[in-house]
Amino acid sequence: MKFYSTNGKSPSVSFKEAVIKSLPKDRGLYFPESIPQLSTDFINTLSDKSIAEIGFEVLREFTSEDIPESKLQEILEEALNFEIPAVEVEKNIYSLELYHGPTYAFKDVGARFLARCLGYFNETENKEVTILVATSGDTGGAVASGFYNVPGVNVVILYPSGKVSDLQEKQLTTLGGNIEAIEVKGTFDDCQAMVKQAFLDEDINQKLNLSSANSINIARWLPQSIYYYEGIKQLDSEKVVVAVPSGNYGNITAGMLAKKMGLKVHRFIAGSNANDVVPRYLLNGLYDPKPTIPTYSNAMDVSDPSNHPRMLALHDQQFESITGHIQGYTLTDKQTLDVMKSCVEQTNYVLDPHGAIGYASLKAGLNDGETGIFLETAHYSKFLSTVEKAFGNPVMLPAFVEDLMKRKKVAHLIDNDYNQFKSYLLD
Numbered sequence: 001m002k003f004y005s006t007n008g009k010s011p012s013v014s015f016k017e018a019v020i021k022s023l024p025k026d027r028g029l030y031f032p033e034s035i036p037q038l039s040t041d042f043i044n045t046l047s048d049k050s051i052a053e054i055g056f057e058v059l060r061e062f063t064s065e066d067i068p069e070s071k072l073q074e075i076l077e078e079a080l081n082f083e084i085p086a087v088e089v090e091k092n093i094y095s096l097e098l099y100h101g102p103t104y105a106f107k108d109v110g111a112r113f114l115a116r117c118l119g120y121f122n123e124t125e126n127k128e129v130t131i132l133v134a135t136s137g138d139t140g141g142a143v144a145s146g147f148y149n150v151p152g153v154n155v156v157i158l159y160p161s162g163k164v165s166d167l168q169e170k171q172l173t174t175l176g177g178n179i180e181a182i183e184v185k186g187t188f189d190d191c192q193a194m195v196k197q198a199f200l201d202e203d204i205n206q207k208l209n210l211s212s213a214n215s216i217n218i219a220r221w222l223p224q225s226i227y228y229y230e231g232i233k234q235l236d237s238e239k240v241v242v243a244v245p246s247g248n249y250g251n252i253t254a255g256m257l258a259k260k261m262g263l264k265v266h267r268f269i270a271g272s273n274a275n276d277v278v279p280r281y282l283l284n285g286l287y288d289p290k291p292t293i294p295t296y297s298n299a300m301d302v303s304d305p306s307n308h309p310r311m312l313a314l315h316d317q318q319f320e321s322i323t324g325h326i327q328g329y330t331l332t333d334k335q336t337l338d339v340m341k342s343c344v345e346q347t348n349y350v351l352d353p354h355g356a357i358g359y360a361s362l363k364a365g366l367n368d369g370e371t372g373i374f375l376e377t378a379h380y381s382k383f384l385s386t387v388e389k390a391f392g393n394p395v396m397l398p399a400f401v402e403d404l405m406k407r408k409k410v411a412h413l414i415d416n417d418y419n420q421f422k423s424y425l426l427d
Contacts, residue, residue, distance in 0.1 A: 001062050003030040006309035016066035019117055019219045020129070022212035023199045029306065030218045031313045036061040038262040046233035051084060052076040054233075055226045057417035058261065062222055063117075071120060081111035084227050086234040086373060089349045093362060095376040096231040104379035104400075106251065107142030109227060110220035113140065115146035115153075117209065117219045121312060122152040128423075131155040132198055133213040134191035135245060137164045137299035138378055143169030143213040144179045155213070155358035156425065158182045158191040161296055161413065167382045167401060174407035182424065186416030189303055192248075194421045204425055215250025216306050224254035229263055237371035243269040243329075243362035244375050245354040249278060249302030249307035256314045256325065266370060268326040273336070278305065279328025285319045289406040296333050296386045297353040299378070336360075340390035344423045350387065352380040365375055 003013040007028030013021065018030040049057075054078040056069075056180055063072055082101045086094045101108030113208040116203045118129060131153060133143050140157045157172050161183045165174075173181040184191050195212060198204050205240045232240055242265055244252040250269055259265040272279045273295040281287045289304040315321035331339070339356045343349055351359055358374035366372045380387050381401045388395050397405075 002033045002063060004033055005029070006031050014065055015063050015218070016121055018112070019217060020121060020209070020211050022210065022217045023196065024303065025200065027196065027200070029216055029233050031310060032062060035257070035260050040262070043262050043264065046229055049233075051080045051226065051230050054229045055080055058226055058229065058258070059222060067117070067120065067371055069423065070343045075113065075116040075120065079179060079223070080109065080226070081114055082108070084230045086231050087349075089343070089347050089359070092366070092371050093359070094231075094235065094371070094373045095349065095355065095359070096373050097376050098227060099376065099379040101142075103138070103145045104382060105138035105139040105142055106224070106227070106375065106377045107138045108146070110215065110224050111139070111142035111146035111213060113223040114213055114217060115143075115150055115217040118147075119150050124415070125152075128152050128154060129209050129211050130208045131213050132158070132195045134158045134188060134195045135164070135172065136160070136188035137168045138300055138382070139214060139383075140164070140181070141168055142157050144172045144175050147213070148175050148179060149177055153178060155179045156182060158184050158194060158217055158421070160187050160191055161185050163294055163301065165298065165383050165385070167384070167404065169409060170404050170407055173409040174404070176410065181411040182421065183411040184416055184421075185228075185414070185415045187303075188301055189292050190416045191304065194418050196340060197418055198422070198425065201422065204422060209424060214306070215248055221254055221307070221310070222257070224251055225258040225261075228255045228258040228265065228386075231373050232263060232265070235371055235373065238264070239266040239370045240264065241266050241269065241362065241366055241370050241372045242375070243271055243358045243365065243372060244295065245300060245358040245361075245377055246270040246272055246278065246304065247275070247302040248251050249305040249311060252326070253307045253310045256311065257326070260314060269361045269365045270326055270328045271357040272328060272330045273300050273357060274300055274330070274332065275303050276328070276330040277303060278308065278311075279330050282323055282326065282328040289296065296336055296383070296389075297357055299354055300357070327365060329364055331357050331360055337386070337390040341386065341392075344391065350380045352376065352378050353382050354378060355380075
């Protein structure tokens with residue numbers, strides 16, 4: 001399996017090269033040259049398989065040239081060693097809880113797989129790799145945890161100052177060791193732009209072997225498709241609609257990949273906050289990013305999602321094909337708080353602000369005869385102040401939060417200035 005650039009101006013590469021390089025030089029994204037088709041028998045017997053066994057079947061054709069099957073099985077057993085339950089919230093509506101991993105967010109799946117892939121590749125490369133990653137919230141903590149103390153790997157995480165929750169900030173700034181945090185006076189899009197620019201900077205690339213752990217990296221993106229199989233195997237329905245709270249669109253495009261490989265997803269709903277570039281695009285075909293707007297669902301505060309080219313590639317650049325498989329839905333901050341409050345009052349289920357957008361999108365878009373599943377992407381305690389604002393009263397901290405909040409933050413503060421970032425990397 002080879003991977004090409006969505007911009008079409010860089011040569012195709014192997015899985016290993018795509019993982020290590022992360023970004024093609026033409027500023028596109030790596031995308032598989034072909035989409036494997038899973039057998040009907042495999043799809044019909046998902047309930048007989050563990051999540052690691054599902055992951056093996058889903059990923060093996062993408063990785064076979066560079067990772068032996070026995071090693072791939074080992075990687076997946078280690079990376080996917082936690083539950084991903086589909087919990088019924090109300091009749092025909094289920095929450096796929098993706099927060100049972102070590103950092104309580106869906107990013108654990110991709111980050112742990114990527115870390116182990118790079119660790120395996122480094123066994124033969126025998127040279128240090130520097131991981132650059134921008135985070136709007138949960139990616140930073142998941143990457144920090146996934147790569148902590150991995151031999152031969154240094155991690156630099158950029159995050160927007162004042163725009164991640166206290167718990168998220170603690171998760172990415174308190175480990176130390178091979179994990180460094182850079183606090184940027186700007187937005188997530190500013191952080192992401194600096195990471196992309198660094199990959200194209202010859203001065204930096206002459207000194208450092210760069211890779212990325214954002215969903216721009218093929219090994220972060222591909223494994224995110226696995227939990228769609230895990231969710232659907234737990235439901236008894238022929239028409240499953242999946243609602244995905246969406247920011248950088250790696251998550252929902254991974255679901256679209258699963259559908260293209262044969263998973264029985266009836267259709268998708270992309271739930272958005274005020275940064276609604278894709279829902280607007282789905283209405284008129286015009287991709288028109290606007291300045292980023294801070295919201296309560298901060299991990300989705302992305303105005304120019306990197307994975308939009310993958311959405312186009314999955315649908316052969318055909319707008320009609322895209323709109324045939326996905327619809328958009330947008331919530332304001334006030335609506336998000338109202339949904340969180342009404343859900344806990346009516347069902348006793350506590351949503352985080354991102355899951356609330358997925359839940360509301362699903363309720364608005366679900367038709368008779370359909371079963372809905374929304375992605376609950378993070379534990380509500382990561383957004384405690386927003387949860388308390390929605391409920392109007394204090395919420396008890398889980399024990400793991402109390403311990404983490406006592407740790408000392410260590411971060412290097414810079415302006416929204418690429419040259420400052422470059423100087424930090426080269427020093």
